[in-house]
């Protein structure tokens with residue numbers, strides 16, 4: 001059972017909502033800033049919600065696709081991932097080298113173990129099944145996790161002096177690129193392909209393109225990571241073009257079969273697809289920043305745009321995927337659909353519009369960003385309630401069963 005990961009995801013979800021509220025109040029100057037606030041806010045979502053969701057789901061999804069039995073939980077991976085996250089939660093706000101190094105190392109080990117587990121699921125599958133095209137998403141997961149290893153090295157090494165020996169020209173940007181364009185883009189693409197029949201209620205329409213999409217995205221991520229790493233602008237731009245082509249191709253494949261079919265646009269499907277708007281927004285602005293068009297607040301875009309990417313894209317994707325995964329694991333006998341609500345759809349997306357507005361309307365930027373975080377926090381509430389309801393229902397049944405067993409003893 002992978003439930004311990006998802007229990008952690010639900011817990012971090014609650015903390016992420018609290019941090020969004022805090023960010024709103026800080027931007028509206030109603031609360032003071034505190035050390036590590038910015039880091040915690042982002043990483044409760046990325047490391048807290050998303051890695052738990054992914055580390056819990058990926059072995060199951062790969063096994064399901066390969067028609068293998070459900071893999072048992074790997075407590076070694078769970079403990080190294082969560083132990084590592086906890087050490088970072090202490091180390092980064094304190095800027096303390098030892099827990100940062102220990103935390104990063106544990107998460108690195110968890111990731112290597114997960115890569116090995118996913119790689120091994122294939123070997124068994126080849127002998128167990130006809131081996132034909134059952135592994136569409138798996139290569140996306142393994143490549144994405146491979147890029148995460150770079151992201152971890154950069155995130156961990158940033159404050160303990162590794163950037164010079166590694167010759168990293170722009171550390172934070174390179175770290176964000178490794179995790180967003182490497183890890184998250186690839187893993188989400190694999191999930192969209194693998195889970196298409198369950199999420200979109202029809203077979204994935206373009207299985208023959210998945211290989212090309214994979215290579216375009218993997219090479220694109222390479223350019224997007226090593227471009228800023230070595231201050232090689234051309235590599236960055238080539239990477240951006242390849243990555244964007246892959247993303248648009250994937251979105252075209254995903255959306256085409258349901259285009260015009262109103263009933264297919266459930267709230268979950270709308271959340272998943274709309275989340276990609278917030279990838280495209282910075283990409284559309286990037287050429288103007290690179291060309292140094294006068295009047296564009298390039299610095300502000302660089303520091304603020306990642307927030308919209310995290311809340312608008314990653315978090316919104318999780319709005320749909322997390323309740324689905326919780327339902328599958330905690331209440332497996334009930335049918336599970338994607339999560340989400342129209343209320344959270346509008347609030348999360350209007351929140352992202354406000355954040356972008358805060359970039360361009362400098363005179364009101366604090367208030368606009370404050371409203372953005374408030375909307376994001378409000379958007380989380382129905383999903384949070386939905387998630388805890390599922391968890392509570394599942395755990396209550398588990399306890400009832402235990403009571404019945406002990407009463408019968």
Ligand code: HEM
Pocket residue numbers: 038039042043046047088092103104107151152154155156158159172175176179180184303306307310
């Ligand atoms: C072991 C894992 C990780 C470590 C050690 C780590 C560490 C860091 C550090 C040290 C910073 C710089 C903060 C600053 O300069 O104020 C940072 C920023 C950032 N990280 Fe991570 N990180 C990790 C995982 C992730 C993941 C999985 C993502 C997913 C996308 C991510 C996304 C970001 C973003 C978007 C920022 C910029 C935050 C901002 O603009 O305030 N990180 N991270």
